Amino acid sequence: MTGFEASRRFAQSLDAADPLAAFRDQFNFPEDRSGRRNIYVCGNSLGLQPKLAAQYVADVMSDWARLGVEGHFKAKRPWLQYHRLAADGFASITGARPEEVVAMNTLTVNLHVLMASFYRPDGKRKKIVIESTAFPSDYYAVTSQIQLHGLDPADCLVEWRPRDDELLYNEDLKDILDEQSDEIALLLLPGVQYYTGQVLDMAELCRLGKDAGCAVGLDLAHAVGNVELNLHEWAPDFAAWCTYKYLNSGPGAVGGAFVHTRHLDGDGTNQLTGWWGNEESTRFRMTRRFEPAAGAERWQLSNPPILALAPVLASLDVFENAGMEGLRAKSVKQTQFLKFLLDDGFTGQIDSITPMDARGCQLSLVITDSALDARGVFKSLEELHVTGDWREPNVIRVAPVPLYNSYEDIYELSVRLKAAIAANEQK
Ligand SMILES: Cc1ncc(COP(=O)(O)O)c(C=O)c1O
Incomplete structure (x- = not known):
């Protein structure tokens, strides 16, 4: 044998x-x-459905049928605060504090929303560094952000290239930063490279960015629910992730975002705003004054799609039980x-x-x-x-x-x- x-x-x-x-x-x-x-080994693309998800979705459907608009307050899990039910689970899986994370939107949207705050070209500092084999959506997102600032991606997009073995080496990123650090505004990098599966040293990436004086954002699409994360300690400025891969929350489910504590006491003028980012107690006064909610919640724009958030909660329950x-x-x-x-x-x-x-x-x-x-x-x-x-x-x-x-x-x-x-x- x-x-x-x-x-x-x-x-x-x-x-x-x-x-x-x-x-x-x-x-x-x-x-x-x-x-x-089937032998299903495709969780890097779309995770399998937890049986519990059907129950969470059914609860929303039944509350909606029974209660109509009153579901915002009287549902089994009231919709007004529904997104908050993801905070502890997200925090635990990403090594963040609950106030640093929020369930909202989807990944590319969150990258845009957060780049609106953290990509602020200023003087010589205008460039964004991405990996040259970045997922196309990230490439489109940074390119459009650069263009929206009236700048040219040919001048402002810097690519960190893998070597012949297709892997990324921190020394090469360091070389870029040594040569151009006073021109770089943002590093937008993955936690796990989607093609090769390489797990990047996220702590080191954050440190390199910080030392070079630039903002750091992490795309954690392939990292969240896959490897252990320690976002609060690593301290990127922001991070975003989807929940349909290792977080098993279903196609197009609501994504997640992280903003480090050091950015959480702003007055709401350095960000895109919408009514769900307004402090809950004054949200329904319907005034023109934006009062930012506490924590990363202030980056929320719309009221959340509860049906697309329900499986996220189910999945987080499973993660909490498994550890x-x-x-x-x-x-x-x-x-x-x-x-x-x-x-x-x-x-x-x-x-x-x-x-x-x-x-x-x-x-x-x-x-x-x-x-x-x-x-x-x-x-x-x-x-x-x-x-x-x-x-x-x-x-x-x-x-x-x-x-x-x-x-x-x-x-x-x-x-x-x-x-x-x-x-x-x-x-
Ligand atoms: C690394 C990475 N970035 C961005 C995306 C785009 O995600 P979404 O369609 O949720 O915006 C994906 C999707 O698989 C991805 O793997």
Whole structure:
């Protein structure tokens, strides 16, 4: 029996010893035609649905039916303060203080709302640094912010480039900052790079930005609910995240934002404003005077979409019960197991470009065997009921998620990956 063959038993023994194993049953899995769960390793794109989410949404629907407008005050979870129910959960998952976080909008919108406050080109300091392989939405957002200030992205957008191994190195960012620090207004950087899965040293990024005198914003789309965060201590100026990936809150669910305590006593003149950012006690006086709410809540614009916020609360309940520390510990083991299987059974065919010493749940698998049709392998995997995700030209991103993926899922992924490769060798 080879190590590879023995691994199913090993995976089963890891599942049997896993204190978080029972959480898997709190999620709905897509199934194949015979009712077997898909091997779902796509939580980096869209997390699975917690069963509890249906209850939270049903509560809102029922309160709306029963109470109409009175639901703002009399609903099971009154809508007037509904967004606040996410604050403790967000704070705990991001290492923030509850007053530093708020559930609002969606990710790109929040990046814009926060850049309106924290990208303030002034004199020579006009530039924004992003990574050159940033998610397109971030690129569009910073480009448009620069243009809205009447500036030219060709002069004001600075790109931190990965090296040949596709990874980002802090020394290269440091070089940029050393050369141009008095011209840089903002660093807008990811916590986890979406393509490679590289976890960046966010504490160090914040320190570098601070030392260079620029504002720092973090896009935590791929980091939140994935790796442990310590936003209050790291002290970026702001951060934003979506909740549909590792936070399992459903497509387009309400996102989250963080603004560090040091910015929370402003008078509301350095930001975009809307009535939900007004202090609750005076919001309904309907005057023209904006009285900022306490904390990050003052960046809210509209009354929140309660139906899109309900699954966020459900998901945060699940996280609170599971605990981020234990989830992260399990995730580290799960990706270690996956890497072992890759090294053991796929040499010369598949490798991971994700650095093992800076990884979260996601490993980005590159098909290294040029004789294989990489896209074909991915298609075959889909036919074998594996849900991962494809990125051109030859990368399959897979993300075992400790809340709902078992070690046996990971083993089964490797079995089906072998079959997908074999199917494409024969073609
Ligand atoms: C890194 C990153 N930034 C921005 C976005 C855009 O998110 P949204 O459509 O919620 O604004 C995504 C979406 O996946 C993302 O991964």
